[in-house]
Amino acid sequence: MTDIRDSVVNIDASGVYYRELNNRLRDVVANGSRKIELRNVYGQRYIGTDLNKPVEIEIFGTPGNDLGAFMNGPRIIVHGNAQDGCGNTMNEGEIIVHGHAGDTVGLSARGGRIFIREDVGYRAGIHMKEYRDKMPVVVIGGTAQDFFGEYMAGGTLVLLGLNLGKGKNHKARFIGTGMHGGVIYIRGNVEEYQLGKEVGVADLEENDRDALRRYVSEFAGYFDLDADNILSHKFMKLFPRWLRPYGRLYAY
């Protein structure tokens, strides 16, 4: 008999309601399974929540909103696109999307890593945070829409712009609006007017380059890309100019 830990559990999600699907995931993980493949996924929400084990879940299809919400440990690989709220408030684990993702990727994330091969929608990284060793990282291969890193309070956002045409800028406006923690690295150019009032621009330092190399190498590994080539281009660093931008707004 093969050890259940080595075998892959296949689940056909056709027509399965999201609650039922997440209950089944809880059951198979509780029974010791460590690798699960979900097929025919069409919009079921919260996949990967409440499992608390380092399991690997491979998804074929289009998972629903809040993929990996509050996730604590699993690795999710999506063969397709993710919808809105991917990695909502996740604590630990990885989400790897072989496609694009909708709005608010990594919203309020407090740990773990998210890798999106292509573009992301509005408000990626909104209100990400960090505390001691908990440090969420989101790496995006394509470009982002407006309010990238809005109200960001911690963690790292990396925007690679691999699909931007030669000499083309990222189009996102209001980048880092309300940012008061964490750091954003952007490969490719943005104009001053595209930045929120709360962010400063700087060149990368040694520790930035080290961190970036780690994140980009991991990204490149998942999607079979050349990390050196990606890293050879110029990056800009965005940082919060104030830790409490509105500290004096209501008390003076």
Add this chain to the structure above:
Amino acid sequence: MRDLRQVNNIHDDDKVIDACAIFGAMDRAGKRFSGESVIKAITNMHDRGNGLGGGFAIYGLYPEHADLYAFHIMFLDKKDKQETEEFLRKHFTVTREEEVPTRPTAAIKNPPLVWRYFLDMPQSLPENLSADDYIVARVMDINTGTNNSFVFSSGKNMAVFKGVGYPEELAGYFRLEEYRGYLWTAHGRFPTNTVAWWGGAHPFSILDWTVIHNGEISSYGINRRFLEQYGYQCTMQTDTEVVAYAVDLLMRQHNLPLEITARVLAAPFWDEIERRPPAEQKLLRALRQVYGSLLLNGPFAVIIAHHGEMIGLTDRIRLRPLTVGEKGDMLYLSSEESAIRLIRPDLDRTWLPMGGEPVIGRLKKEPTPQDTTGGEKVSAGKSV
């Protein structure tokens, strides 16, 4: 008053995940298709609504009566029907009239009467009025009249089917799988600020314009007052109604192209305008000056449709979601990509449009009679 949690959440754990669902599908070659796929797609987004509103718009619906205005009218009372029919006979030639076919389902409780009338214009119209103007005026007469009759739709070769329930329940009730059209929109409602009643379900419609909407129109009061100056009366108690009248005013009466209309409803921010080339700046400033009161403020994603065009548009900072999918001549708009994938897994392309940038589906050519009568024969207005 229904307990929303009971309607929405059978698990009794206070989780409410609704946000309205919008879906649109258009065959840009004009080929008519059955509603089954659209019903399946909107059903996949069941949880976005809460059973207090669902509805559909179908274009290319009544090819046998393509030259007649198809009025779908809801009567809250039987005696209202008699009165409104007298009104119709006085102002039109009623060519055909019948109850909209339904099948009794447990889910749809206390449905009102819904009838349809195929109307021809009277011999002579009052001076200075186009046929469309005449129709709009008569629709306003019925909607604002003392009896409880409300016109759900009043365009040619199209109709709106809507009510209180989940969209899949309304589809079952109105037997929508029996109809064919080249453009369908579908809505699942989660009423936020306004009452859940049959008239308040989406789509909202005037002539062949229809609008479905996820979000809130915070500027409703300003928009409504502006539209009242042009004779539009808001009677459906829901913010979305102003969008239908705004597009009728801008596109039909003022003859503005769709791209300009989108710049009125979701005008670029002033600092954005300043970065545009001088000629475009001049245009955008003029639009904001003339039509400032039609700017839609607040979070919204809408699908607007009329004959030959389907438009997806969100507010300028996209506070409500919209995904686009394309497969050959088919164009899909949806709150969620999964709903499109479910009925069309092999899409050529999917993307998320920028806030305030319209996504436009246009018929490649006007459908010829061969196109509209191709496929299954559906006798106009009668379910077969």
